[in-house]
Amino acid sequence: MILKLKYFGMIAEAVGKENEEFECANSSVEELNIALKNKYAKLASMNYKIAVNQSFVEPTTLLKDNDEIALLPPFAGG
Amino acid sequence: MILKLKYFGMIAEAVGKENEEFECANSSVEELNIALKNKYAKLASMNYKIAVNQSFVEPTTLLKDNDEIALLPPFAGG
């Protein structure tokens, strides 16, 4: 399946892009996270939350083809 | 001695004036209040506080010649 990844703030800076398509076998949020940490070593030391289709879900939630996955660093609004 | 009386809001409306000079013998705040209720019957049923020279004092405080005495109905600022 294909996932649409979005990176923000210091995460986008660390991975060097704001979005990309990511192809992977069926996986959960936590499995995707491990795959991304393998791809981008800098993520290992960073603090972020993962949103799936603009909501926060359980780490064990299974992802579907075409899901929008966002890596969100600490918020700084206001 | 002469006291400078000031009336505000619904008190001014009840007594029909905003200020007056009031001559009386030596008296405390509570004695003055009784004298004013004798002069203006409407005050008996009204709710007000008395300030002496722009501060609230004990009812037993003795007044001095030329003191500024204000009858203040409930506040409505804001």
Next chain:
Amino acid sequence: MSEKKIKNVFVEGPITPEKIANSIAHHQVKTNIGAHDIFLGQVRADEIDGKLVAAIDYSAYDEMANKVFDEIRESAFEKYDLTCAHIYHSKGIVKAGELCLFVFTSSKHRAMAFDACRYITEEIKAKAPVFGKEIFEDETHQWKVNK
């Protein structure tokens, strides 16, 4: 006894949105401020016994009120870590929908600005010798009392 100059808090008639904008703009040079809180009191067209309030005519024991406003402001600076605090109150006629009170607090962080703005507003309602004649559309009136 040294007399410090006490600021006049009263504005004739309603407080305008432009006055508020100017006040905000004046704080943009103070770059240690991170948070402002602004309270605005607006005259309500309350219905009382079938009649609508058209305006409030504010009067005050000016000298005492300005002393009280100054004391409230000073006590806010003692209680809270503030950069600025301003108070403006209307005198005279303020129509329904217009603004009669403007409290403006600024601080490095939001908690202090919020706490101080609310403190000042409550103190004003309780302690400032300001009086309000609620004028109905038929020109009768009643005297407002703060709760």
Next chain:
Amino acid sequence: MSEKKIKNVFVEGPITPEKIANSIAHHQVKTNIGAHDIFLGQVRADEIDGKLVAAIDYSAYDEMANKVFDEIRESAFEKYDLTCAHIYHSKGIVKAGELCLFVFTSSKHRAMAFDACRYITEEIKAKAPVFGKEIFEDETHQWKVNK
């Protein structure tokens, strides 16, 4: 699933005092309002390791952020008896001294306006996916994190 139209909270660049004045003025026709509370976030020229913050460059996960802002606003209406509630947040460059957040609550009485404004502001700081790059005078930067 019916899709309600979600308001865009973001403003490009700083929030101006004029925008705030216009917003206040628009509420003067609502004569059931007695109290407004306004929170303003202002960019501070913080000194970090001897360097001054000159500006914050705000970015956001727009679609999610607008949904979060909408949920915060809706929950404020559920919790508090409000007449109106508005939120505006900057995107892009906001210089030190300029305003980046404008929260505006209105109610019949002051307690609800105060409570709701503070609630909305705290919720925004905790839940809105908005990111801030603090740009120093020497053009280096660091990423801001809300406390």
